Amino acid sequence: MEQLPEKSAPSPDGASPKRVAGPQVAALAIFLAASAFVAWLGAFSTVANVNGWYVDADKAPWSPPNWLFGPVWTFLYTAMAVAAWLVWRPHRPDSRPALVTYGIQLVLNLLWTPTFFSLYPLMGTAALWLAFAIILALIVAVTVTVVRFGPISRVAGLLLLPYITWIVFASSLNLWAALNN
Template identity: 60%
Template sequence: MLANVDTSLPRPALPVDRPWRRQSAALLGFLTMSWCVSLLGSLPIRMNGDGWYAVADKAPWTPPGWIFGSVWLVLYAAMAVAVWLVWRQRRVDRRPALRAYGALLLLNLAWPFTFFGLYPMLETAALWLALLVIGGHAVTATIAVLSFGPISRTAGLLMLPYVSWLVFSASLNLYAAVNN
């Protein structure tokens, strides 16, 4: 009886986890993580932006407030795409690059809480402390570029605007620390 069964027909494939689903979920996860950090980091800015910061002496090159939110939204997205591109590479040791990304998220949270959140208690000392945080942030972002680049050139390039913005933001921080 079994001899009459045609075995030349293809068998239906078993359901598998489609790689594009996993990739899409990972990208969405990195975007969500980045934007959650952005949302949390914006809390001390929203709480103090109209308070002491509104009357603080700011650098003449300080852009309008809405620019910061727009730029950071794009930078967080670029950072998430960059780390996703690194995460996708399975044949290399990605751990140092992924650790750099984690450190960037932590420093992204630390700076607004230091600059905006601690100023009411520590005044100018908070601004100097924030300058140390953003300096470390810029160094860590540079390390991320150098870690991401060999794994994915696109990922490394996506991180360059982030480093540039941190250096620009550090100049604003320095001006505030010196003049307030």
């Protein structure tokens, strides 16, 4: 299991363990903050519209209650941030392309929410189909991210599996909404 260096373990560059742990903790905080920022931006679209048009929308029979989305996304965004941090930590040459893919999926994640929730009142069903295209691209991007994360950190790749599962599930909800609204 991947861990921070022990207090007694010398760092590869001879720095004291406290100096090694400090940048690691700061980097983890940055990854967590980036995920929280994406979640916060997405929340604007959701909060403004989940009690608007979405209340009366024809939703899939397997749609979970609205209160479940917040806790699930909190867990997923945290797991995503920790996974990215685990890939960043070793500073391997293959970390950079993996983190670029991570950034791409984070942008797609951010685009889906306002497309689905905010554009529907303006564009109607076309917005739901556009959101469906985005979520399909998101599934591909997250899958590529898992494939790139896995060889660097198996734990990081595994941390993203609930995310893929959830967005595949969310894509079924999106498809139902596009077909039935």
